[in-house]
Amino acid sequence: MKIFIYFIPLFFLLPQYIFSAEPLGISKSRIITTSPALTELLFELGYGNHLVAASHYSDYPEKAKSLPRIGTLFSPGLEKTLSFLPDWVLIDSEATPTHFTRQLAKLQFRYLEISIHSVSDLFKEAEKILHLVFNQTQFNTLDSLKIEFDNHKKRNRPFRFIALAWPSPITLIGGHTFLSDLLTQLGGKNMLPKSLTTPYPQIAIEWILKNSPDYLFILGDSIEQKEETQKLSKIWWPHKNVKVILLPSDRFARTTFGAITNLPILLEKEL
Template identity: 25%
Template sequence: MRCLPSLALVAACAAGNVHAEPVSATDDDGDTVTLAAPAQRVVSLAPHVTELIYAAGGGAKLVGAVSYSDYPREAQAVPRVGDNRALDLERIAALKPDLIVVWRHGNAQQQLDRLRELHIPLFFSEPHRLDDVATSLTRLGMLLGTAKTAQDAANAYRSKIAQLRATYAQRAPVSVFYEVWDQPLMTINGEHMISDVIALCGGRNVFAALRPLVPTLSTEAVLAANPAAIVTASQGATAPDRPLPALERWRAWPQLNAVAHANLYAIDGDLLTRPGPRIAQGAQQLCEDLQRARANAPSTHPTN
């Protein structure tokens, strides 16, 4: 259990309010985070975390966020504390947060170690499956004192995912190659949330068995897998350091099923790669694209 003092308790005691109830939630690292009172000053260290906090009803309590925390619109006015690769630890400390929500996969371990030295409660957010987004909402709602809003958001999200699953998951399977990057060529394995989205839509990730989470592979491996659809993330609000991979280059191999049947798709990366509530919108788009792939080449897909 990770039970750390909350700065909110100090403020409450100073005001003579000593009746606030403690709140607890288990984070994605498996630790229980306990605050003496609901958090009032929160710092988000990942864009998806910022979206989760707003959706859970805690946007007004957000006092700091990293770069690219651009949704919802109100988040753009939140003071910046660096980015995923380089945090401004002095700025974070100066904001006097009583809760910091971090992303283990994206925040450097060395900086996390330094954050611990501030003795401010850390909540780790690392959703891996689609339902983890709803769980994250309710857990953050407990720590923020916004449980009702968070539960409503989680219910709405689960309802949308359930609707997509009922509509698409049992349709004729479509083999899918998801391209993360082109140089080097990278994809995602079956433990990645995007792979969960592919399955939701009735797709099959052709590289699900690879390791690690985001493996590097060769063009020859893609040609051998011969996917029926190739999908990538297009540029959303988050502009990368260079243009996103252009799927057009795959047209050099017309023998690929995805190329022969024009099943090359790009989806707004902010809707598909951030493990927050808007991934339901990205899933909707992917499901519609894979349905087009079925229509484009019905003879290549076995029936149930």
């Protein structure tokens, strides 16, 4: 697998701390996250300083890079986790094995399972973290973000899209994913059938040839990937000018507020 270096365009926002500083009187909890997305989300909520450890690949914001690691994304170490004596373990239900969660429950460690498949889920789960872990009862900043996002939804004209996760074998981003839902709420229509519930389905070339989108999104890390995808689009749909739009993985592969803040900006520039 090639590793590319991708420089983020200047028009991207880097919302490390979407929320203001945490309210006075909040005692500092010892928190562990089991995925990079949850690590980034906790920083966005303004509580990154409560983290005592995180999973591998928790690399954003910069402060997250110095956190001790509890193991890989899909295989957190139980003993390593417990050695930090956490008050809470925030569990990414899509990336954490069930036996890890069962052991935490058996040993009576507090944990909170987080599952995000849509923009609505992101807001609901953020409220859940703020309420259950940090005893917050008002979500004014979340409400403001919802209003801002709703305003963005009204600006884009409708468009049809295919979102490519991997070119060979052809693997698309399904309609039941956070990124697809985000694109859909901003005016897009995922051309994959709604009956296809697999998050990242492998698709036959015959289907690709019969279904030409207005835009082909590629989740990637380099301009080279965009150029290779542009070549593919000309082969797949030689009689239609399908625009290829690169979605940098470090901004859009994670279920965070950074994604819903940055994508409207990108679409306004590209569409």
